[in-house]
Amino acid sequence: MRFGEAWPRRHDLSSLRLLGSVGEPINPEAWRWFHRVIGQGRCPIMDTWWQTETGMFQITTVPSMDLKPGAAGRAVFGQEAAIVDEQGQPVADGQEGFLVLKNPWPAMLRTLYKDDARYLETYWSKYPGWYFTSDAARRDEDGYFWIIGRTDDVINVSAAAIGLPHDVKGNAIHVYVTLGLGCEGTKELEEELRQHVAAHLSPIAKPDHIEFTEKLPKTRSGKIMRRVLKARALGQDEGDLTTMEE
Template sequence: LGVRKGDRVSIYMPNTIEAVATMLACARIGAIHSVVFAGFSEGALRTRIEDAKAKVIITASYTKRRGKRIELLPTVQKAVDSLNFVEKIVVWDRDGDTLTEDMGDMFVSFGDMVKSSQPHCEPEIMDAEDPLFILYTSGTTGKPKGVLHTTGGYMVQTYFTSKVVFDLHEDDVFWCTADIGWITGHSYIVYGILANGVTSLIVEGAPDYPDPGRWWSYVERYRVNVFYTAPTAIRMFMRYGEEWPSRYDLSSLRILGSVGEPINPEAWHWYYEHIGGNRCVIVDTWWQTETGAHMITTVPSYPTKPGKAGKPMFSVEVDVVDKDGKKLPPNTIGFLVIKTPWPSMLRTCWGEPERYEKYWNTIPGVYFAGDLASYDEEGYIMILGRADDVINVAGHRIGTMEVESALVDHPSVAEAAVIGKPHEVKGESIKAFVILRKGVEPSDRLLEELKLHVRNELGAIAVPDEIEFVEKLPKTRSGKIMRRVLKAQELGLDVGDVSTLED
């Protein structure tokens, strides 16, 4: 394929061992991998391929979800149309029914490459600060940010946090239920876990198909010791009832982890009682794509406080401050900041250093996490959600601007504003307020058309649960939509300072 150190390789694959092997193959030769979640549609995939200027795309013929075959290769083919810098598309043809000779030499068989490869590949010599991967994460400006992680510091901190937070032993079986398309999959399916020499379980498909016992059957079958999942999954299983996990032997479990969003106390207690059998330690972990590894958590020897993430990880200096950077007293809501650098921190935003600088300039001299938090007298930190316009749906960060851009791309839409609303299962759901173009009338058919349009542009995860057609949107005099006013009105809260409101 001619891939060399520093070349970018986009990976658009199912949550499978083949995808993990592909990531590690890139790392071995010094290529920078950019994994794109296989649930993303053509538009989101193209944006990420184009930004990284990927030389090679590695994909699969399809992924499986809820008993259905979901094609991946056609999405890739559309996404790379007219992108002349893409030289090869490597395809894992899962059933041998997709690649044909008439497709041309741009397409390469993953299976043939594996068969023709030598068992040993000489590793590329890397500097600690050489790039390891780019992972795109939602921002508030619409275009996703390419977060760059490097080889040495990232590996050190993912190894160390995996070992300490999950109390890993070499004969453990570890299962992180995330997808490799997100940072949790990178750090705690692949790099941190495998660096500890621990068996990592990876699963493709929905957690509740063919029935809500699927995950618990795997815990029983593979004797999983450490289980790491998101509160949104726990809340979903709560709705199905405790009779499902009670059918399986979960006695192998020792540590339970939570990731992706704050876990509410009700979900924490259900998790502890019905999955952990009132005996497993729960570690709640706060971190971000940008941080690379756990920053705030309870390690297994700490007393736990349901609903609180815990204390800063060893050597991590965290504070809760006001907008001027002044430390706030206990039990006061403020901005969460990290005061000093750490090994696995992002090094830049790919091709956009000014977006990286914003992390450090928003509150000068500290890393601005973009989350609201408070801490108690014992130093335990509670995360209260996003301070900016990023919505956390089922542990996945979705930029309001991304969804708004997709809606406005529809010919019937003049303007759109998007907010997150509390949701008992997903954490947050998406609601869109849409102004239609003159002459276009609201209808149920148009509403469904808009949802389908967002699905095609960004993927199912970004489809609004609700769309409300409105005549106007609250804006500042400079034309900026005041989403917080929409959110406050939606939730029946005080709208706060509206002195900058246009009308």
Template sequence: LHGLTQIMYDGAPDYPAPDRWWELVEKYGVTIFYTAPTAIRMHMKFGEKWAKKHDLSSLRILGTVGEPINPEAWRWYHEVIGGGRCPIIDTWWQTETGGFMISPAAIDLVPLKAGSATFPLPGVHAEVVDEDGKPVKPFERGYLVLLAPWPGMLMTLWRDPERYRDVYWSKFQPNESLEFKIKPPAIYYTGDYAMKDKEGYFWLMGRADDVIKVAGHRIGTAELESAFVSHPAVAEAAVIGKPDPIKGESIVAFVILKSGYEPSDELRDELRMHIRKTIGPVATPEAIFFVSSLPKTRSGKIMRRLLKAVVSGSKLGDVTTLEDASSIEEAKRAVEMLRKAMGEKS
């Protein structure tokens, strides 16, 4: 309809070689490249050399979607893939929203910040609120909500209108501290954490139910994983909570190292200290497992519940969306090896 060409391919992004994407970009003159942060971090693990083998000068816009992008991955994407010239259009949206909601507008670009989705698009009224539905202060984590209906939104759930109201429209009640553009006022609950900075930029922080409660402190898995990736040795990380009789939950991390780094007890201790300094002593991981891959869906989302099952020794459950079964076997071996080294029983 608009004279655009979309390129599709079959198989994995790193087979037969880690530069498969960059080869396609060069061969077909791709101008807009849109992917998920987890894929960007995977390519960070391989290093810059694979991208530098190809001419990526045709690219003019880079996009990211599916989960919050940590600043380190944003910068790598911008500099190595975009050559420092391509804007990154970080898009927040949901299947339920029917389209982008918070994102830089490519035709009227605002100054970008590494890791921020910037501002709601025109006509989208978003806010970050606390447990009482009141706006939080800058740099405070809260719940991302939408304060007005929008074109393309979901209208109901199939044969379950009551659940639609309960899940999306009932968590928060309108109050005088919020500004509503449309009457009657209503608050759509996205289920995501976010914060705003002093300039009003939105920073997405992952699902509100992806939270680990350690000694009364609620810590988001996205926050922890971003802290791990901020260490120069770490390409990617997945964090889960493990039941703890004293603290309620303890933190367990599965970590992929960048090319040139090797697993060691010294590096494990260094990463623990890095998390203590970055987030605080309460976030100190109980265990860190080094792996070469993480269990993900075919769309690139980390399947943390499978890692929880591996650590607890429980059944995996449904694995039909798992892209690579070998990642689970590797996680099992990593857990078993560390337990043996610490003299624990399986």
């Protein structure tokens, strides 16, 4: 999107039949661009949700389903996913909660290396008998799941946002923004974006600071490495970077 439509239009994309998206949940604007420009309005997009631990898709769309920009789709064949509250009770459609998987699947992990106890504690203790994904999500009235983000990282909703220590607030919202080519990150634009968040989300969600950057640290599968952003902002050790794309 950032580099515009000229690059993909230089190529013959007529043989494409299906598009896929992995890593971060794809936002509706990017979904529509992907569908219109790359898929030329005719290719279904499979925005698959899964984890390294699951080894295979758990929630996805398939070409025969109605497509919803930004939605991960429904539970894959044979799986049953649910959104529950802290006590494990189902929440109403449209309400945010914890994403769990109710059925076993062929590619599931069975332990952690030399640490069976940690495996049980991490994935099976919070809701006994159900796999706890550690992701927050919601399900709409059509049964489509919308992934929000990690439950231990709730400030991040498909964005490069981190929380930095603040003497009064506890945490201050620090957001990294990548602009399109030809756009300049100015103080005026920063304030405009802050007001946009206040108007469309909530005044309390308004970022304390917006930093414009050309690139973000990502894994090879496209996940933003927010711990790296936070470590850099605080001047701390960035830890293991072997999974970082660049």
